Amino acid sequence: MSKDPNANIDKDHHKQQQRGRSFRKRCNRKIGSRPISCADKEDFIELRKWMKKNGFEKCCLEPAIFNETGRGLMTKKTIVPGEIIISIPEQLLITTTTVLQSEIQDKVKRWTPKLSSQQAIAVFLIWEFTKGRQSHWFQYIACLPMSFTTPLYFKKAELSQLPVSVYSKAVKEINKIKTAYDDIASFSKEHWKEFHEVFNFNNFRWAWYVINTRSVFFKEENSEYLTSDENNIALAPFLDMLNHSSHANIQAGFNHTTQCYEIKTFDKYKPYEQVFISYGPHNNSHLFIEYGFIILDNPHDVYDFSYDDLEYLRDLFHMDLWEKKINILRENSLLQSLSISLEGLSWKLWTVLQTLAMDWNQLQKWNLILQDKVERRNDMKVLAISFAKTLLQRAWSSHLEQEKNTHIMSLTDVQVEHVNLAKSLLDMQKKILSETIRIVNSINFDST
Numbered sequence: 272m273s274k275d276p277n278a279n280i281d282k283d284h285h286k287q288q289q290r291g292r293s294f295r296k297r298c299n300r301k302i303g304s305r306p307i308s309c310a311d312k313e314d315f316i317e318l319r320k321w322m323k324k325n326g327f328e329k330c331c332l333e334p335a336i337f338n339e340t341g342r343g344l345m346t347k348k349t350i351v352p353g354e355i356i357i358s359i360p361e362q363l364l365i366t367t368t369t370v371l372q373s374e375i376q377d378k379v380k381r382w383t384p385k386l387s388s389q390q391a392i393a394v395f396l397i398w399e400f401t402k403g404r405q406s407h408w409f410q411y412i413a414c415l416p417m418s419f420t421t422p423l424y425f426k427k428a429e430l431s432q433l434p435v436s437v438y439s440k441a442v443k444e445i446n447k448i449k450t451a452y453d454d455i456a457s458f459s460k461e462h463w464k465e466f467h468e469v470f471n472f473n474n475f476r477w478a479w480y481v482i483n484t485r486s487v488f489f490k491e492e493n494s495e496y497l498t499s500d501e502n503n504i505a506l507a508p509f510l511d512m513l514n515h516s517s518h519a520n521i522q523a524g525f526n527h528t529t530q531c532y533e534i535k536t537f538d539k540y541k542p543y544e545q546v547f548i549s550y551g552p553h554n555n556s557h558l559f560i561e562y563g564f565i566i567l568d569n570p571h572d573v574y575d576f577s578y579d580d581l582e583y584l585r586d587l588f589h590m591d592l593w594e595k596k597i598n599i600l601r602e603n604s605l606l607q608s609l610s611i612s613l614e615g616l617s618w619k620l621w622t623v624l625q626t627l628a629m630d631w632n633q634l635q636k637w638n639l640i641l642q643d644k645v646e647r648r649n650d651m652k653v654l655a656i657s658f659a660k661t662l663l664q665r666a667w668s669s670h671l672e673q674e675k676n677t678h679i680m681s682l683t684d685v686q687v688e689h690v691n692l693a694k695s696l697l698d699m700q701k702k703i704l705s706e707t708i709r710i711v712n713s714i715n716f717d718s719t
Contacts, residue, residue: 305543306335306345314414321410322508326360332546334512343514343545350540357510358531365408365506366489367497370395378463380496388502390451392486393478394466400478401469411508419480420563420692423448429685432677432693434700435669436575437556444560448479484562485511487532489525507532515562516547517570523548554610555699565695573610574703576620576662580609583665584627584658592634596626599637613703615710616659628654656714663708670701 309315310333323329332344350356370379370391375398379391386394399406406412418424422441433441452475459467482504489505510532520537540546550558554573555565566572585593600606600623609620616624622641628651629637639645674697 304338306337306343306545308345309334309336309342314410318410318414318509322363325363327363327509328358330357332357332509335545337545340514340545342512343547344512345543346540346546348542350536350538350546352537352539353535355533355535356546357513358526358529358533359507359510361525361530361532363508364489364532365392365395366504367391367491367494371494371496375466378466381462382458382496384454385496385498386455387451387498387500388504389479389482390455391497392482392504392506393475394455396478396481397470397474398466400474411506414508415481415485417477419477419484420688421480421484422560423476423480424563425689426685429689429693432690432697434693434697435673436577436700437559437696439577440556440560448476451479452476480563482506487511487523489532505532510534513546513548515550515558515564515566517549517552517566519547519549521548555696559692559696565692565699567695567699569699572699572703573612573617574666574700574707576609576611576666578606580662580665581606581623581627584661587661588658590627592629592631595634596629599634600626611663611703611707613706615707621655621659624655624658625651627658628652656711659711660708663704663711667704667708670697670704673697674701 312334315334319327331346331348331350333347334342335345337343337345346356367388370376373395375395379386379394396412399408400412403409422430423445425441430438430441452472455475456467456470459470485506486504487507487510488503490503493499493501513534518538521534522537523534524532526533534548536546538547550562552571553561554571555569556573556575558569559565584590590596597606605619605623605626608617609623610617611620625641626634626637629640630651633640633648633651636645677694677697
């Protein structure tokens with residue numbers, strides 16, 4: 272997924288490349304020991320030479336290894352708010368236009384069914400990778416990580432360690448990507464045998480997540496040759512080494528005057544500090560599934576409930592007027608993102624629970640009650656709180672059961688990094704549940 276901020280590899284460096292945007296216990300802009308510069312590594316020297324040859328002007332950032340995040344970009348000088356920190360010329364961006372003007376354009380244009388933007392760029396990346404040094408993009412590809420810590424890189428045993436709600440989302444994402452792979456494999460087998468011979472699930476998985484974890488939002492006109500998915504994405508060499516912080520305050524986009532993709536920061540940085548961008552206000556489930564990392568103390572983190580949880584309430588409380596209530600909620604787009612956070616119940620979840628607690632007369636005044644134009648009877652609030660306590664207790668019991676059943680696996684069976692990531696997600700969700708239970712238990716309505 273592209274980041275909208277306004278939301279034959281060097282073996283000595285291979286382990287650092289593999290980390291990429293892997294599991295990061297983010298300590299947003301905390302300074303530990305001085306970062307280790309990677310600017311003198313051969314891959315990065317070649318990358319800068321290639322970029323300079325293609326119009327990239329020198330900037331104050333250079334790649335480095337940080338204790339908190341792994342590889343990122345640090346500044347060599349003081350950066351002041353309002354400064355453009357990096358500017359990538361259009362000819363260095365990999366976009367759908369790049370693909371549709373490349374040597375494989377004829378193949379892509381007649382693909383059936385049509386490829387999505389991400390599929391098309393993935394095909395392009397794989398094709399360019401197989402060309403080795405003959406590829407115009409070789410210097411960029413040589414600096415890309417070769418693996419990720421996103422769900423598709425997890426074994427089944429590792430996936431089983433995830434919180435239940437995260438696991439279900441991860442499986443859905445995995446199935447989506449496998450379908451995207453099958454579509455490409457099927458067509459290329461019949462119509463592009465040269466590509467099909469080098470195409471496999473491992474290199475597709477790699478290409479997919481290069482795009483998913485590193486692309487930026489780049490608006491292009493829809494092409495008649497690709498699906499109208501509005502998946503406006505671009506790969507931007509060097510810029511894509513910038514890491515995410517929830518607190519980064521930046522502006523990013525394509526400057527049609529300079530014909531460059533630019534990032535302006537409104538934060539201040541001292542020399543040797545890591546410079547950050549923001550991928551958007553995402554919770555840890557989203558960050559893990561899309562990018563393969565999480566943030567400790569993420570201000571946007573939540574615990575999600577599902578429609579199945581609402582049906583559990585219906586059956587347990589023998590709820591009447593169910594269809595009418597659900598239709599009201601569905602018509603008002605209130606059945607998604609039912610969450611809690613360290614601040615308690617979200618407005619949407621509380622609204623849903625209050626609606627489920629309404630009787631016939633209250634439902635007739637649904638809008639007025641929610642707008643506080645008609646007094647809400649305390650018996651409705653008491654019942655809604657009872658619903659909330661029931662959901663929370665069920666989630667808490669399920670969480671404790673998962674902790675109990677989580678077994679320690681031998682290190683030969685799993686990657687420790689994956690298991691630790693799953694455990695951290697579990698711990699964070701437990702923290703949210705515990706705090707919300709405390710908040711809800713402190714609420715007291717007089718039912719008279």
